[in-house]
Amino acid sequence: MRAVAGVVTRAGLHGNLVHMRQGDIESSLTHGGCGSVMTGRVDPQRIGPYTVLRRLGGGGMGLVYLGVGGTGRAHGLAAVKVIRPEYAEDRQFRRRFAHEARTSARVSGPGIAAVLSDGVDEDPPWLATEFVPGPSLGEAVRTYGPLDVRRLGVLLAAALRQIHVSGLVHRDLKPSNVMMGNGGPVIIDFGIARAYEDTRLTRTGVVGTSGYIAPEYLRHGRFDARSDVFALGAVLAFAASGRSPYGAGHPAAVDVRVLSEDPDLTGIDPPVAELLRACLARDPAERPTPARLETALSNLPGGAPPWPPPALAAEIARQTREAAEQVGYVPTVVDPAADPLHGTRTRTAARPVPPVSQPQPQPSSQRSLRPAPPLLQRFSSPAGSGRRRLPRRKLLLGLAALSATGAGAYTLAGVFQEEQPDPRQNWRFAPGSEMGEAVLAGGTLYLGSHENSNLYAVDAATGRQRWAYTAKSGMADKPAVLGTTVFAASSEGRLHAVDIANGRRRWSVPLASLGGVSVAAGDKLVYARATDGYLYGLDPATGRRRWRFQTGEGMPTGRTPVAADTVFAMTNSGVLHAVDGSTGRRRWKFSVTGDTTSGSPAVHGGTVCLGTREHWVHALETASGKQRWKRRLGGSINDVHVQGDAVYAHCQDQFLYALDARTGRQRWRCEIGAGTEGFAVVGDTVYAGRSHPSKLLALDSRTGKPRWEVPLRDPSALPWSEDEARISSEIHISGRNAYFTALGLYSFRIDP
Known part of the structure; x- marks a missing residue:
């Protein structure tokens, strides 16, 4: 029993974004009102930009509401979690919650409930994620019995792989955290579990759900991507048999069985059971990666x-149709009999829409998407926006919705508008999937995709594809170019070297790492930084490994700066390592006492800068790590950049600051709203991205005064949505053109 000391006392529900029917939990929860959430007598009518329709559920961390607003999803619905006061008042929790929420917002892909917006700086804090109409996996198994898990396992393994590639682990994967959505199973509540867990550990002991907690966590408190694989194995075993592989009973007794007994996989198809047994190995080193599990399940006979x-x-x-009634969108439902694997998708008309109260204007500091307008306004032009013609897909959807809601007698002028790109836009490259970050070299842009396995070479002048290289898994991280070779990492942990002239592979080597890999090029070597440390x-x-450096802990995704034969690597706890690029030996390290770093380090001209959650910007000498100066700004630092003689920092107070790189003295600040990753400085102009609404901004680098802005919007968006082409990459400037990715790859003219 010593091995499980501390696990007898266990918290209740682990604060998940659980999608439950209101009646199932109404008697066990306390109503709350926003502004005094969880302490008042009624549920809030609004949370941030979302109009509350009803309560969905709740747990240890807070209450969850179904909200409608400008979420960027076709149906406009979101699951909005409001944090309980006892956690909202905990400064350490709020800092961790903000960090995990914003890290999770970078994760996207099939099978993942996307983070849509947040109010982490509000009181109380809240987080909105994609709402998935449908039962949980637990509900589905209890209602319909055991399921064949071959296809289910492939889809969940692919989603878990994408979460790990993004530098996150789930930490609480279980049947209630898998929603059976119309497009397939969807994993919910990833990433933010760590903030809750780190706080609860000081109060109640181990956090999690018995039978799904990995042995290494029960014994030693250690948790990594392999622990998620254990939980996935237990989830699939439950789905295949209808019971937990470690039985039921008191949580402590179940934990003992996890530590000392083999899983009960009786009744599960033997080839599937063999794979699940590997996932449930007590030694984490013996478990397959999500990519290998995905491949193995796909290759099973029959x-x-x-x-x-x-x-x-x-x-x-x-349940999808019920969700459609909330906002009147036209859902896509699946007929499984028409297609043995995916089914045939058909549209079903929505019924009339109940009225939704009008949202009040939000202050400029609101860090979230704008609320959706009422139904008829959804099909009309915004005031002053000019006439736009809708693409055929939007026209048909708009007509279908108008017909279904009885609105055919109203004017259709807004429906017959089509979006025209901004006159500054040169071209857009989007081969059907969300694009990763690009690198510009020799008149060609190289980038991968979040949703397929291709690395693309795109002509910067025309936007035409020169070639595409296909790997076995996604290649979303930013590639690097050295000489005549472009280097890119795929999500299964391989580094690929590709000829820039023709897209042919020169070599491909596996890296003994779990999680995502970012690539950087030096003068003589190419560097790969993995999220496992x-x-x-x-x-x-040749791809031969010259050296390997271990930081001792995980590292986030993001930039890997290289300067003066030094590679800079930041860990999750905020320790910055400066590593000799030739030998792999550490030159120095720097840590921020009592604070947490944020974003990626930035290097230029002998200075390396990093930002923190406690509002500080630190400037260090690249050669020695000696601190030159530090300066406290008006909010947590989202990201820093060093260009020329200035340091630029974007903060959560929604201001962009310009500091003197030598002294740290503030030169100016400009309110730009919610920022994005995009940033560049050329001559006397600063180019920056912002979101909500998404724009490309040009500022005077001397004064910070705006020069011009270009709105960005996803051209494939439905006509009533607020879908944004949010800048998700560095901005590259070449001549009179700017290049960046924002769902697709864009080229814009930047001359006046």
Whole structure:
């Protein structure tokens, strides 16, 4: 029993974004009102930009509401979690919650409930995620019995792989955190579990759900991506058999069985059971990666039966239609009988829409998307925006919705408008999937995709594809170019070297790492930094490893700066390591006492800068790590950049600051709203991205005064949505053109 000391006392529900029927939990929860959430007598009518429709559920961390607003999703619905006062008042919790929420917001892809917006700086804090109409996996198994898990496992393994590639672990994967959505299973509540867990550990002991907590966490308190694989194995075993592989009973007794007994996989198809047994190995080193599990399940003989099963598909379709009634969108439902694997998607008309109260204007500091307008306004032009023509897909959807809601007698002038790109836009490259960050070299842009396995070479002048290189998994991280080779990492942990002239592979090597990999190029070597804490130096001609440096802890995704034969690597706890680019030996390290770093380090002209959650910007000498200066700004630092003789910092107070790189003295600040990753300085102009609404901004680098701005919007968005082409990459300037990714890859003219 010593091995499980401390696990007998266990918290209740682990604060998940649980999608439950209101009646299932109404008697066990306390109503609250926003502004005094969880302490008043009624539920709030609004949370941030969202109009509250009803309460969905709750747990240890807060209450969850169904909200409608400008979420960037077709149906406009969001699951909005409001944090309980006892955690909202905890400064350490708020800092961790903000960090995890904003890190999670960078994760996207099939099978993942996207973070839509947040109010982490509000009182009380809140977080909005994609609402998934449908039952949880637990509800589905209890209602319809065991499921064939071959296709289910492939989809969940792919989603978990994407979470790990983004530098996150889930920490509480279980059947109630898997929603059976119309497009397939969706993992909810990833990333933010750490903030809750770190706070609860000081109060109640181990946090989690018995039977899904990995042995290494029960014994030693250690948790990494392999622990998520254990939980996935337990989830699939539950789905395949209808019971937990470690039985039921008191949580402490279940934990003992996890530590000392083999899982009960009786009744599960033997080939599937063999794979699940590997996932549930007590030694983390013996478990497969999500990518290998995905491949193994896909290669099982016999093929998978129709997914989802017809009865479950009917329930998912019913709940999808119920969600449609909330806002009157036209849902896409799946007929599993028409296609044995994915089904055939058909549109079902929505019924009339109940009135939704009008949102009040939000202050300029609101860090979230704008609320959706009422139904008829959704099909009309914004005032002063000029006439726009809708693409055929939007026209058909708009007509269908108007017909279904009985609005056919109203004017259709707004429906027959089509979006025209801004006159500054040269071209847009978007081969059907969300694009990663690009690198510009020799008149060509190189970038990968979040949703497929391609690395693209795109002509910067025309936007035409020169070639595409295909790997076995996604290649979303920013590539690097050295000489005549472009280097890119795929999500299964391989580094690829590709000829820039023709897209042919020169070599491909595996890296002994879990999680995502970012790539950087030096003068003589290429470097790969993995989120599991390893930094590699490799020969660019052969891929042979020259050295490996271990930081001792995980590292976030983001930039890996290289300057003066030094590679800079930041860990999750905020320790900055300066590593000799030739030998792999550490030159120095710097840590911020009592604070947490944020964003990626930035290097230029002998200075390396980093920002912190406690509002500080630190400037260090690149050669020695000696601190030159530090300056406290008006909010937590989102990101820093060093260009010329200035340091630029974007803060959560929504201001962009310009500081003197030598002294740290503030030169100016400009309110730009919620920022994005995009930033560049050329001549006397600062180019920056912002979101909510998404724009490309040009500022005077001497004064910070705005010069011009260009609005960005996803051209594939539905006509009533507020979908944004949010800048998600560095901005590259070449001649009179700016290049950046924002769902697609864009080229804009920047001359006046």
